[in-house]
Amino acid sequence: MNMIPISPLQLKQHFFTLLSIRANPNGSNEAPINLEPVVFCNRSSKEPNHWSLGLGLKLKSADRKKPYIYEVEVEIQALVEVSSVFSEEKRDQLAFVNGLSLLYSAIREMLLTVTGRSAHGPMCVPTLNFGEIFARWNAENKEKETRAERADARAVK
Secondary structure (H helix, E strand, O other), rough: OOOOOOOEEEEEEEEEEEEEEOOOOEOOOOOEEEEEEEEEEOOOOOOOOEEEEEEEEEEEEEEEEEEOEEEEEEEEEEEEEHHHHHHHHHHHHHHHHHHHHHHHHHHHHHHHHHHOOOOOOOOOOOOHHHHHHHHHHHHHHHHHHHHHHHHHHHHHO
């Protein structure tokens, strides 16, 4: 019997910490939106192959005069495990990109379910590029590390 291989990333636990959906009475599905994701990704200090992830998402009308059908704020957290067969850098990338993609899918399904029974009917959020979000996040973290190292070097002098 051929075994189907499991993913090198396993979602160990996930849960919603915030879910707020408000229907705009005069909202339009065609109105422009602002979609603001906020992410965190931290490697566990106790389990080297585990990461704590968090994803917050705010969806708002881009123009108050032309409101979108819903205003949304949602937050989800998770614990993921990445196989140790990958390099440390690759594990960070897998945890971030694939892990947050799983969380975003959970958010999408939750919003579809709840809005399916709401005033304007089901809403599906647009797909995000977590590869690009990771590249920005990684660059920001490396810049912070460089500044901290420079500050430490100046303090030693």
